[in-house]
Amino acid sequence: MKQQIEKLTASCIRQIKAASTRKVLTDIKVGVLGKSGELTALLRNLKDLPCEQRPEAGKLVNEAREKLEAAFAEKFEVLHKEEVAAKLASERIDITIDRPYHDVGCLHPLNKVKNEIVDFFVSLGFIVTDSPEIETDYYNFEALNTPADHPARDVQDTFYINDHILLRSQTSTGQIRTMEKVKPPIKMISPGRVYRADDLDATHSPMFHQIEGLVVDKHITMCDLKGILDMFAKHFFDEKCKTRFRPSYFPFTEPSVEVDVSCNHCHGSGCRVCKGTGWIEILGAGMVNRNVLTNCGINPDEYTGFAFGMGLERITNIIYKTDMRAIFENDIRFLKQFK
Numbered sequence: 001m002k003q004q005i006e007k008l009t010a011s012c013i014r015q016i017k018a019a020s021t022r023k024v025l026t027d028i029k030v031g032v033l034g035k036s037g038e039l040t041a042l043l044r045n046l047k048d049l050p051c052e053q054r055p056e057a058g059k060l061v062n063e064a065r066e067k068l069e070a071a072f073a074e075k076f077e078v079l080h081k082e083e084v085a086a087k088l089a090s091e092r093i094d095i096t097i098d099r100p101y102h103d104v105g106c107l108h109p110l111n112k113v114k115n116e117i118v119d120f121f122v123s124l125g126f127i128v129t130d131s132p133e134i135e136t137d138y139y140n141f142e143a144l145n146t147p148a149d150h151p152a153r154d155v156q157d158t159f160y161i162n163d164h165i166l167l168r169s170q171t172s173t174g175q176i177r178t179m180e181k182v183k184p185p186i187k188m189i190s191p192g193r194v195y196r197a198d199d200l201d202a203t204h205s206p207m208f209h210q211i212e213g214l215v216v217d218k219h220i221t222m223c224d225l226k227g228i229l230d231m232f233a234k235h236f237f238d239e240k241c242k243t244r245f246r247p248s249y250f251p252f253t254e255p256s257v258e259v260d261v262s263c264n265h266c267h268g269s270g271c272r273v274c275k276g277t278g279w280i281e282i283l284g285a286g287m288v289n290r291n292v293l294t295n296c297g298i299n300p301d302e303y304t305g306f307a308f309g310m311g312l313e314r315i316t317n318i319i320y321k322t323d324m325r326a327i328f329e330n331d332i333r334f335l336k337q338f339k
């Protein structure tokens, strides 16, 4: 009996040592210590031994059971640790791996320039307003002192939705909408899209952007207009940039001017960009027509004002030496240059 137990214990210890998983180990344990296990069978056989040998044999079986249980427990612990370590190793995420970066986007040049222009005027205390792109002819023409027979009202120039509704052809609509709501003093700029019945070419597009400016207060004169536009040109182009006013005509300003800046490419000596003149036109402007103030309920004997409207694409093209098509094509190779 003693020999049997020792043999069984030794063979079991060998199997425990060799077991590679907890599952295998459990099977071995069941085979030896389970209900119908080998050691359990020996215990059961004790009753067949002569009475005097039973206590000794019982003791041996119990010692063997304790020894094996301890060996199983120890090996379980070792295998458990190994399995956890293997699982962690197999699930490890290498956060140091080299991956290509996703491209970071950038603002469209038009938005870049618009933001800079808006920032400039906001720094001078202007408010920024917005107004509808689908307008009535009242806001686009009538209130802006544009008579019914004015050529700008022609369907050749303006997109009509019906007899009275149209896509605004200028952001000057924003002047009226602001003056109807806000009492002077007014200092506002209003950027937005405008629409004209033009085909796309290097200098035209059926949709483009304007930024309108309006100042209304007591004692506003053309000197204020000239001063602000001069500051704007120096800020935007270069310190030495000069501005000049050329007489012009807009129904909603009187007197009206077109404003040129000295060419930022040749500095006045004449080049292709300025068509040899040394000057580049950047915007239309003037003193707000008395009729326009009256249309908005502002007394023209008490208040005066100036207004200006600039084409955002025009300014962007001057700064970046681009043209209308490049700006609207949105070729990613072109846009990437503005990062």
Ligand code: PHE
Pocket (backbone or CB within 6 Å): 169, 170, 171, 172, 250, 253, 284, 285, 286, 307, 308, 309, 310
């Ligand atoms: N609205 C005019 C245009 O589109 C520009 C302008 C605005 C002129 C304000 C004078 C005053 O050409």
